[in-house]
Amino acid sequence: MAMMPRMELRQGQSLVMTPQLLQAIKLLQLSHLELQNFVEGELERNPLLERDDAADVPPHANGGDGPLAADADSFARAESLNSQDGMETRLGTALDNVFQGEQPTVARLDTHGADSLPVIGGAYGGSGGSFEEGPEGFESSLTAEASLHDHLGAQLDLAITDLAERIIGQHLIDAVDDSGYLGEPVGEIAERLGITSARVERVLAVIQGFDPSGVAARDVCECLSIQLRDRNRFDPAMQALVSNLHLVAKRDFAALKRICGVDDEDIADMVAEIRRLDPKPGRAFGGSTAETVVPDVFIRAAPDGSWLVDLNPDTLPRVLINQTYHARVSRAARNDVEKAFIAECLQTANWLTRSLEQRARTILKVASEIVRQQDGFFAHGVEHLRPLNLKTVADAIGMHESTVSRVTSNKYLTCSRGVFEMKYFFSAAIAATGYGEAHSAEAVRFRIKQMIDDEKPAEVLSDDAIVSKLKDGGIDIARRTVAKYRESLRIPSSMERRREKVAMAAGGR
Known part of the structure; x- marks a missing residue:
């Protein structure tokens, strides 16, 4: 059969990743500090955007002077000076179908069901309140610790x-x-x-x-x-x-x-x-300022045994579109270039406000499912942590695994047991002996640490002994896995632990 060029008409579907959609996807994985900086940049670039409450958002910091920048040329100049004694999207439709008609910022989770209550509290605002100060503020009187x-x-x-x-x-x-x-x-x-x-x-x-x-x-x-x-x-x-x-x-x-x-x-x-x-x-000496982890989600126990999942409003920047200013500048536009610029600013502003709302809903949805899956942890502690992967959460809420992965990156939730990164709740499964339910790797790691903490100087547990005890407790685990978990906990080997305990006992005498 002879080969010859020809024209064919085919019909197909594909997802076009527009710049706005790419930016919206990137927005999901930003921490709240990175999101604040991103929103500050958009507020500077887009005249139609304005902050809803300026007192809630810290000013954008551009940093101080950088380190001394001297290369070989500047060093040579210093040599010569020394010799002379001188001293001189909008969000695309690919994400639209996930949250049709949803508005909650607080979800109520039953331990036996997945029902949610109506909205409690405001949507995406920040907490109010500000200090009435002079033009400089009390910060100007503070002194920095010598570095x-x-x-x-x-x-x-x-x-x-x-x-x-x-x-x-x-x-x-x-x-x-x-x-x-x-x-x-x-x-x-x-x-x-x-x-x-x-x-x-x-x-x-x-x-x-x-x-x-x-x-x-x-x-x-x-x-x-x-x-x-x-x-x-x-x-x-x-x-x-x-x-x-x-x-x-x-x-x-x-x-x-x-x-x-x-x-x-x-x-x-x-x-x-x-x-x-x-x-x-x-x-x-005073080093670099440690950044405090600010949780994105609050988990609270309700009197009836259910869980309340609430977004932290302090991590959700709130921006508004100034429609009055848009109408005024639209009427004053004199040529096509100005009209195109105003239209682009409006489109970007609509995209940003919509993306921020979408991001908040996505975080709430993923956090609610994590709480539902790990109810035993929140009620009884780390020993009741269940094996969990991204696919389980993604299938439960109708999202893609990559979206869940982005949402749980750099996000934290707080509960009565402390502050945890969302990724902490995703743990590999360790098989159980017989036909029992699989155990979470994090829970097994916790049990290993407990065993070693409780051991006596005369009865230091080897890795094989730990394997035997875990199997007695219904956990089927290999010795090399125990050694890997022990090393990840920075726990020395049984020989080093025995030598240390003997030395400590001798020192006590």
């Missing part, structure tokens, strides 16, 4: 007068993390500045003499060595001990005595002195 970088920078100004070496020192200080360790290799800093590593090492040696003792070390061994030198206690025996910290962690004192060449009394004194040192010298 480690500021503390080291002040010492650098006094210790080094050479401008080029001061720039090297500033780069080294910028590379020090909140714990006080140098977080960047010396070679990379030298390459960025276009100098030798030896010159950076010389400046680093000066900074390592700053307060607090042990700062700018590259590892814990160097950090402890610096502190011991400052105390004039870094003799050969102590040097050998610091070089074998892994044996100290294992409490293998017999090997340590042999390596250091000391007796029982000396090794006990040396280990006690090591414990008096500070392995994180930077923690005494």
